[in-house]
Amino acid sequence: MSNASTLPTRKDAARNRARLLKAALELFGTQTDVTLKDVARQAGVGVGTVYRHFPTKEDLLDALTSDQVTLAVDIAREAAAESDGWQGLTRFLEESMRLQVENGCLRCVVDTGEPFSPVIAEARETIASLVQQIVAKAQQQGTLNADLDATDINLMLLALVAVLDATRATSPDRYRHQLALLLDGMRAENRQAASIA
Amino acid sequence: MSNASTLPTRKDAARNRARLLKAALELFGTQTDVTLKDVARQAGVGVGTVYRHFPTKEDLLDALTSDQVTLAVDIAREAAAESDGWQGLTRFLEESMRLQVENGCLRCVVDTGEPFSPVIAEARETIASLVQQIVAKAQQQGTLNADLDATDINLMLLALVAVLDATRATSPDRYRHQLALLLDGMRAENRQAASIA
Amino acid sequence: MSNASTLPTRKDAARNRARLLKAALELFGTQTDVTLKDVARQAGVGVGTVYRHFPTKEDLLDALTSDQVTLAVDIAREAAAESDGWQGLTRFLEESMRLQVENGCLRCVVDTGEPFSPVIAEARETIASLVQQIVAKAQQQGTLNADLDATDINLMLLALVAVLDATRATSPDRYRHQLALLLDGMRAENRQAASIA
Amino acid sequence: MSNASTLPTRKDAARNRARLLKAALELFGTQTDVTLKDVARQAGVGVGTVYRHFPTKEDLLDALTSDQVTLAVDIAREAAAESDGWQGLTRFLEESMRLQVENGCLRCVVDTGEPFSPVIAEARETIASLVQQIVAKAQQQGTLNADLDATDINLMLLALVAVLDATRATSPDRYRHQLALLLDGMRAENRQAASIA
């Protein structure tokens, strides 16, 4: 939870930092156009406190993203540890989506060209490499289409996140259906040469 | 009160409206954070003119959406006219995405809970109903999974749009791969009972 | 008064620009730490109007300075036209100070290393060159110390401005005494070899 | 209530006060827009400590000024002790400027109408009185213009400080030229009836 680059020694400071990240997660997870005053109010502190912990709005978002990406790295690691590649892939997608359902700030796992901090870039690379391992394993085991790579998996996540965001208010489980379809489409035995030109 | 000299004004007004929508499409299709001054400049008119035609920024976006949804309705209608259901479905998705590639304002075809105007709501319903027809036909013909409905298709579009938006700058064709996967996953013969819990 | 780089075509816009410059002159001429809200209030307009005319606080100050420096150029030109060099020098100093008494924004005639716009830089060079002419003429005519140059004159102005600013509230004419002393010190016939080590 | 264990604290407090003043002098002497956090960091203490010693930013500046004015009083006293009035005057100006070159906080010796503390006011009066003695002596000895008084001398200092501040970065000795001119202008024998109207 606490970033390596910042070390809030005092207890109350650490608590405020956590509160701020929690508040920010709650707000940015569901809306865009969140002001820092909103975050401060939600966290029950003054604006100045936001700036003490995060010198810039960008920095707050980076910290938020870092936290989520760190959790995502753990998920990828556990998924890569599965001996069955297909199982690993399924687990990676499902657990990542569970993270998004709970926190709603996963957008950033995929590199969309937006500015990001080194920490995030590194985590992304780690995830990409782990996913690549999972993909390779599943392909060797003959359960995954040969024409997929790590980027496809990341984009799938992005797609599912979009679905979740759109349906969260009315039927937050809906994305699972899409995930099922995608998984079916990814099975090696289901590949259709003529699906698309 | 109305005389001959005021007639050409109507033409001008219509032309300005078209110009504004074109300008807005060009800008909102690729960026966010577009100001109305930007739109006015792109259209070659003053800000006041924007407000004459669209009392509110929201109204402009609604009009933009309406245009796109209208085009989407046409696509859906043509797709529904195909005798082969699977073909119709494929066509609907591919053509809709082509629209998004070109115009970039398809976000709104799916109801995401955001406020929208009656005309958009109506068009959405029309599309939903047409897609439902396509889906039913394909299912009757035994080519489409039985557990899919029109909403799934719309959400698929939403997902693909997210992929396109993220990859537009670097590899704008990437979404086609995701589409292929989804199509494979949707084929009746490929349905896996155990894909997901 | 109106800058060449900006062309306020409308009458009311031009009036507001003039009002803003007037208000800014009144405020910046006597105080530091003036906010743009202060300027807006003093001018009787909204803050937005300040930004329409001057995209940046710096720009407003630049415009203010430009105006004053332009007036200063005229003074220098007239002073350089005097056939008597000493007379020209006296005139330059007295008239420049009159400008400062009235407007209070002359600080900028001397290059103090702060950022400034090209317009100001150019005007400064023009003034420096004219003052150099005056100095040379007076030195040729044997009325001015040989060891003075245009920079000395500018620094003298700076010094006198400091005196004026400090005494404006209590005895705004006091600077004239300092000016008299400096003029006496500049007369060729009064040069003391041993005045300072 | 007071015991042996609190005694060393006094020493610490005194040392911190000195450190703070030193740090403040270093920062305010060369820049404007110095924050109290800057001062605290430069002094190696926390902000809270600044406020323990100086309840207000203004108070810190007052203390700074007091220190400098005290040094200036010493200079004035030594200068007044010279038997030769002109020598005393020269010494006063040169030494005062040396102070400004080194510390850069002399602004305050002259009453510019800004708020100031009683101790500063008193020191100013002392200086004024000493300078008045020097001036009177030199006038009696026939080396100084009859129309000068202590205020003129203080304003001269102010003027020279302005010159120094403007030229410090590029040619910090430049002010000496202005000083030479002023001294020449102040010599009784160089008085020109017609220097200024």
Add this chain to the structure above:
DNA sequence: TATGAATGAGTGTTCATTCAT
């Protein structure tokens, strides 16, 4: 007592919207 975290009024600046020309 020293520390530095917390505070919030205040800055410069933007932009949707209104209104005089």
Add this chain to the structure above:
DNA sequence: CATGAATGAACACTCATTCAT
């Protein structure tokens, strides 16, 4: 009608000052 100047609420961010640790 079209224009673009005027408006002011709102934003990201700063900093003198207070207060919990």
